[in-house]
Amino acid sequence: MRLAAEHIDWSVHGHQLLDDVSLTIEPGETFGLIGPNGSGKTTLMRVLAGLRKPRSGRVLVDDASMYAMHQRDIARIIAFVEQQAETLDRIVVREAVALGRTPFLSALQPWSEQDDAIVAQALANVGMTHLADRFWHTLSGGERQRVHIARALAQQPRILLLDEPTNHLDIRHQLSILSLVRQLSVTVVIALHDLNQALDCDRIGVMDGGRLVDVGPPSQVLTAARLRHTFGVHADFLDDPVDHRRIMRFRSAL
Numbered sequence: 001m002r003l004a005a006e007h008i009d010w011s012v013h014g015h016q017l018l019d020d021v022s023l024t025i026e027p028g029e030t031f032g033l034i035g036p037n038g039s040g041k042t043t044l045m046r047v048l049a050g051l052r053k054p055r056s057g058r059v060l061v062d063d064a065s066m067y068a069m070h071q072r073d074i075a076r077i078i079a080f081v082e083q084q085a086e087t088l089d090r091i092v093v094r095e096a097v098a099l100g101r102t103p104f105l106s107a108l109q110p111w112s113e114q115d116d117a118i119v120a121q122a123l124a125n126v127g128m129t130h131l132a133d134r135f136w137h138t139l140s141g142g143e144r145q146r147v148h149i150a151r152a153l154a155q156q157p158r159i160l161l162l163d164e165p166t167n168h169l170d171i172r173h174q175l176s177i178l179s180l181v182r183q184l185s186v187t188v189v190i191a192l193h194d195l196n197q198a199l200d201c202d203r204i205g206v207m208d209g210g211r212l213v214d215v216g217p218p219s220q221v222l223t224a225a226r227l228r229h230t231f232g233v234h235a236d237f238l239d240d241p242v243d244h245r246r247i248m249r250f251r252s253a254l
């Protein structure tokens with residue numbers, strides 16, 4: 001499904017956190033959102049997820065305004081893995097992941113074996129099957145993050161929003177989650193701090209001071225000038241001798 005933001009403005013106590021942000025993410029696209037700390041990535045993700053209604057502007061899901069949709073219908077389409085997700089005390093991992101099925105359940109459509117299978121698959125996809133019966137509050141930071149991703153997968157969303165999903169993960173789980181995300185045939189918006197990981201997105205958008213200052217294919221957007229101006233670093237581009245893809249080597253902060 002297509003996700004679009006039109007002229008989004010968002011301010012808190014007189015501080016403009018999003019300034020006229022417009023963006024269209026095409027069906028099936030993996031779109032990376034990058035930018036320095038405090039540039040507005042999380043604020044924009046929350047607006048795209050429907051958790052915040054902007055002061056002006058609107059979010060469209062396949063050309064329909066999100067603000068005309070019921071919350072339950074939005075939850076059937078969009079899954080959001082937040083950076084600082086809430087704690088789910090006194091429930092076990094499998095129950096936490098099963099919460100992803102909530103938007104699909106009703107008196108007429110109770111929990112079924114199919115829901116069990118979807119939850120089991122989501123746990124397997126993030127390598128958490130062996131911890132399915134553990135209490136949530138006993139998990140490490142990275143394990144919790146993987147449970148949140150599994151819950152979003154169990155939602156079987158058409159649009160998946162991930163705010164720095166690899167933050168707490170060891171390198172093996174970072175790579176496996178990113179490869180899983182790329183394989184999903186859904187629209188993905190992923191906020192990332194690792195700019196080399198962002199190179200694998202179809203397109204990226206750069207946030208700077210609440211504005212979306214550039215959008216395009218990674219090779220066009222991530223230039224030495226952009227890295228200097230927006231990220232405040234000197235970087236060189238190297239050719240990976242194994243697959244001849246471009247990688248960035250960060251030399252120093254300006």
Ligand SMILES: Nc1ncnc2c1ncn2[C@@H]1O[C@H](COP(=O)(O)OP(=O)(O)OP(=O)(O)O)[C@@H](O)[C@H]1O
Nearest residue numbers: 012013015017035036037038039040041042043044
């Ligand atoms: N409720 C609030 N009141 C005041 N300022 C806020 C509020 N929420 C966010 N901000 C500010 O808005 C700016 C953008 O925050 P946001 O979390 O969107 O940035 P970010 O790009 O996701 O940053 P990071 O990379 O550090 O996660 C920051 O300067 C933050 O301090």
